[in-house]
Amino acid sequence: MTKEQIENGGEEMLIDVPDQEAFIPDGFNANYLKVYYGRLFPHADIFKWMSYGNDGKHPGCDNSYFGRREFSFTLDNDIYLRFQSFNSASELENAIKEKCPFKIDIGPVYSVDPAKRHAYAQGGDNNVFSPVERELIFDIDISDYDDVRYCCSGADVCLQCWPLMTAAIKVIDTALRDDFGFSHILWVYSGRRGVHCWVCDGKARRLTNEQRGAVADYFRVYKGNENSNKKVSLPGPVLHPFLARSYTDILREFFEEKLLSSQQIFSTEERYEKILSMIPDESVTSELRGKWQENRRSSNDINVSWWELLKHMLQSGKNKAQGLRRCVEEIVFAFTYPRLDMEVSKHMNHLLKAPFCVHPKTGRVCIPIDPQNCDEFDPTTVPTLSEVSMYMTDGFLLICVTSCSGELLQELNTGCLRADVENGMLI
Numbered sequence: 030m031t032k033e034q035i036e037n038g039g040e041e042m043l044i045d046v047p048d049q050e051a052f053i054p055d056g057f058n059a060n061y062l063k064v065y066y067g068r069l070f071p072h073a074d075i076f077k078w079m080s081y082g083n084d085g086k087h088p089g090c091d092n093s094y095f096g097r098r099e100f101s102f103t104l105d106n107d108i109y110l111r112f113q114s115f116n117s118a119s120e121l122e123n124a125i126k127e128k129c130p131f132k133i134d135i136g137p138v139y140s141v142d143p144a145k146r147h148a149y150a151q152g153g154d155n156n157v158f159s160p161v162e163r164e165l166i167f168d169i170d171i172s173d174y175d176d177v178r179y180c181c182s183g184a185d186v187c188l189q190c191w192p193l194m195t196a197a198i199k200v201i202d203t204a205l206r207d208d209f210g211f212s213h214i215l216w217v218y219s220g221r222r223g224v225h226c227w228v229c230d231g232k233a234r235r236l237t238n239e240q241r242g243a244v245a246d247y248f249r250v251y252k253g254n255e256n257s258n259k260k261v262s263l264p265g266p267v268l269h270p271f272l273a274r275s276y277t278d279i280l281r282e283f284f285e286e287k288l289l290s291s292q293q294i295f296s297t298e299e300r301y302e303k304i305l306s307m308i309p310d311e312s313v314t315s316e317l318r319g320k321w322q323e324n325r326r327s328s329n330d331i332n333v334s335w336w337e338l339l340k341h342m343l344q345s346g347k348n349k350a351q352g353l354r355r356c357v358e359e360i361v362f363a364f365t366y367p368r369l370d371m372e373v374s375k376h377m378n379h380l381l382k383a384p385f386c387v388h389p390k391t392g393r394v395c396i397p398i399d400p401q402n403c404d405e406f407d408p409t410t411v412p413t414l415s416e417v418s419m420y421m422t423d424g425f426l427l428i429c430v431t432s433c434s435g436e437l438l439q440e441l442n443t444g445c446l447r448a449d450v451e452n453g454m455l456i
């Protein structure tokens with residue numbers, strides 16, 4: 030993906046733009062999409078969610094609320110329609126059916142109707158039009174893990190590397206709930222190579238950009254750059270409780286039980302030298318090289334046995350006293366800790382693809398992921414647009430959605446996908 034920046038009143042607006050060499054497989058075409066929007070896309074649920082109770086039915090509700098939300102449509106031929114706004118569920122539904130967007134993005138709630146922003150700007154006060162609410166969002170993309178996954182690169186993803194996303198969901202979801210006290214959290218498969226997170230609690234939606242930046246910084250452990258061997262730095266005598274818990278409860282086991290073997294982390298000289306480069310003591314690394322070579326003929330998986338040798342050396346005796354013990358944690362974090370696109374989280378006006386869109390390149394539906402059962406989620410079995418269309422029969426549809434608890438058969442009435450996204454809660 031590339032980023033296109035659109036100027037608006039001096040403030041940068043960011044939108045994800047599909048790569049130009051778009052490849053559209055059988056799973057995606059405009060005719061299928063028309064059927065999907067016409068009979069399946071959960072227009073009413075999206076409206077209900079985005080209204081947060083301001084739906085005209087409750088006393089004291091803000092009837093202008095939904096109409097101040099920005100929607101962005103990406104049409105065929107890369108035509109972008111920014112600042113679309115709708116006053117009702119039927120207006121939203123009619124526009125989606127009529128324009129048949131290849132992608133729908135959701136932006137913030139503005140101070141005034143975004144479609145009428147120019148009228149307000151003519152009054153000479155540009156500040157009248159500004160974002161006032163927005164879910165706190167996170168975007169995690171597996172292509173940001175290319176230096177630590179050896180099975181795939183770029184947009185490709187397989188079952189060997191997808192568990193990196195699963196670990197990220199667990200770490201971030203736990204912290205959002207336990208450390209920040211948020212509870213209305215929706216995780217969504219991005220349709221290709223990552224996951225999106227929508228934190229929908231009122232107090233999350235009302236965070237300022239500065240506060241969003243502080244939340245993003247809370248999750249930041251990567252201090253290095255392309256030229257630095259040490260990408261993760263965990264300073265201080267003890268780990269921050271959030272990092273300690275992430276390590277003990279999630280990342281250590283994931284690294285040792287899965288990643289070591291699935292990514293063959295020690296299988297080539299280049300790979301094991303990369304790990305040694307994270308240990309800032311040459312006498313230790315050369316001693317370790319020797320021990321590893323002695324161990325080479327062992328019948329055990331060298332990825333496991335070499336890791337045990339490394340841990341033993343760094344966590345015992347004089348090295349423990351010298352602080353090298355922390356290197357073990359830093360290596361695990363370097364390979365497994367969530368890599369967030371911080372810019373997405375920091376700015377209220379960053380657009381994010383709507384749940385239940387269809388990814389134009391894979392044809393896969395962007396379905397929710399239950400964080401409690403995210404180990405079961407398999408991106409390779411997420412239904413595609415063509416599969417969804419094929420399953421459709423008169424007035425009734427069965428669709429296989431492997432999102433919540435393995436193979437989950439969801440019965441769907443035409444026109445209503447029954448996954449509940451109300452207030453960001455999956456029920």
Ligand SMILES: [Zn+2]
Pocket residue numbers: 178180181185186187188189190191
């Ligand atoms: Zn892979």
